[in-house]
Amino acid sequence: MTAASSSALQPVIVGAGPAGVRAAEALVAHGLRPVVIDEASRAGGQIYRRPPASLAERSANVLYGFEARRADAVHTAFDALRERIDYRPDSLVWNAQGGRLDVLHGPTRSTSSVPYGQLIVATGATDRVLPVPGWTLPGVYTLGGAQVALKFQGCAIGQRVVFMGTGPLLYLVAYQYAKAGAKVAAVLDTSRFADQLAATPAMLRQPAVFAKGVYYVAWLRAHGVALHGGVRPLRVLGDVAESRVAGVAWHDGREEHTLACDAVGFGYALRSETQLADLLGCRFEFAPLHRAHLPVRDAAGRSSVRGVYLAGDGAGIMGADAAEWAGERAALALLADSGVAVDTARAAMLEGKLHKLGAFRQGLERAFPVPHDWAAHAPDELVVCRCENITAGTLRRTVAEQGADEMNRLKALSRVGMGRCQGRMCGVAAAEILAHATGQPVQQVGRLRGQAPIKPIPIHLATTAPSTEGAGA
């Protein structure tokens, strides 16, 4: 026995998306039996999310389109591991302290504490939200939410849907909706087609991915879906009587337009889910490419904390393929660090692929830039934080009257990010408003401090000091 005896505890992986699955696979291949903890009820992560077993199985082709083969591959890989790992689905890691993770198990309504020696954090991402007036109306979803409804619940968010925002997911979700038979009223992209043209050379670094994007756009055009670039979303219009989405209004640089619809999917690409890395004490730095503070990692995925590895979208949005490579690479690093012989050529190859993807990512950011003038145009009455009902105007007043110039201070004085989501949803937008109002670049406003719980936990489930479940042999 090599690996198992080299550390008393089996490694733990948090997240069973593409990164977590490939990490687990690599560890198993080297004789380990990792613990895999995932909040979802079935493995697959965001992109390869599987519907609940209770829903009639739809084919991978229907669910994942072009990604069907990859989805199948990830699911098959995971199913093959099933007996060789200690898999804990429906399990939210809500805290980390002193070499133990605190876990809340949804269905059994119980808690446990899982010790670890080495840990791979593969917690993925959620939508990056820059709100628009009217976004709190029933019928408005994030792009990811809209997609989850389709993949997971097998239903559409409306009959006549507008997709708005920017990023590759914008066209993908529109395509998936149209394919599924929903009426897509329009795709409104804040980036300009000129941006996409300029980014083409960089994006050709991943010709297959690029081709898919081109295909979605062409398909949507061919099927009569209106595509508008360079728009500025103005508001989601509401049907007062029914208190539901009735349409959207946007500006195209020359004039205002409106369009009727009964649902809106919107979003500006993704943001990394970094709280666990934060609780683990990982060092963060501002990453200009991602326009976010992210836990730092080396090319292999080692964080600044010994024994903690980072893989996938949780450490910077790189997409599903990269997540698989990074998951495997991090696992190899973990193995090597525990003295296990690994295939160094394979490790180098994975690093090479990840590195190459960096150029493509630059292209993507160029093609679909976050609208940097979003904060300048956000009206005072725009609700930024929906848990606490905090408006852009309140944030600006807090800056002007009380001198807030940093995120935690802004939170303390205004309550932004103090609700159930604790800034996971509104944090990005609040930082943009703060940066704009203080005339600082966004990296200078800092980031919200991490504190447990990562997501809300029912008090009666927090009452017992969690029983320690051995993750050892």
Add this chain to the structure above:
Amino acid sequence: MTGRKTLRTDVAIVGGGIVGASAALALRKMGIGVVVLERDLCGSRSSGVNYGGVRRQGRPVSQLPLAQRAHRIWGNLRETIGTDGEYLRSGHFKIARSEADMASLEQYRTKSRDFDLGLELISAARLRERCPWLGTRAVGGSLCAEDGQANPRLVSPAFALAAQRAGAQIFERHKVDEVMHDGKGFLLRSGNALEVHAPALLNCAGAWSGPIAEYFGEAVPLRSSHPVMAVTEPVPHFMDWSLGVEGGGIYCRQVARGNLVLGGGRGFALDADRARADRDAIATLAAQAVELLPTLRHAHFIRTWSGTEGNLPDHQPVLGPSRTTPGLFHGFGFSGAGFQIGPAAGEVLAELVRDGRSSTPIESFSIERFFAAAANEEAPTTADKTTTPTPP
């Protein structure tokens, strides 16, 4: 880099917590020049992250003159700092869970009779009637109707802002890393950015005050503590009182927005500056919360946190002049209970600077007590041994 900026002033203050900031405000009201150096943001440490209990009840009798003085300041909060900081005289109710607890609350009422706290003992039967939401373990308790709660996130920074409006020069993100006395006055340096000269110095650096005192030959056994705090999602309003428990353990209050803020137990330090709630403390707090307020059973904790507070072994602050260095005054070590008395401590420090004495009795807080005790192991401390010094 341009050269280091040099300032001359009457009083230099290290630390912009509620103590340093209220001292700055009081000094400005006396027309005295003030420079405050705060290494982070004013009111972002203990003073900004505490539970928000504004209570006199349960304090050692020796603290009550100071607490009464603070009570008057709190009563004029809006005029003093320009905001009400969500301060409410909502009542502070200390729960008894046994007859022995009840007896000790009664004793406290007797002991504090000279101070106008207006304590009212409430029996089990009346308690059930008055607050059906209380769990069954409460057998009664003691109400101080004029005590209450405030939002420390708002109050403490507002003290600094008020001081600034009154003319104090406040330098945030300016850590003092050198302090000395050159025979004539004090000299403080913050990196290469700032140098401050002043004939008087206030040591209001909270849990980090120890090295400054030590530099002037006054090492005291100051230790950091990290009380655990938690907050629930908003729930329908049901409780006005801020609750404490005789003997300590848990305290909680409900804010206007509906969230419950709870505290109890100890967290741990991440480093010298930062702290976090501890998992076992969270579990204990949760269990006690459900016992105390069964309706909370299904509410969610949305956040836990801690802070770094300076603690002294007798749970009394050091407040008063240095025993070695004329012009130096200490105000630190509030041992988990300095939010309510902080504003009065600030006024006292200002008086000490101006008059060399304070109109409020502060003998119990003299730094001498540690040196007297060192000379004689048996020397009595000024701690009031009959009262358990617990947070709210």
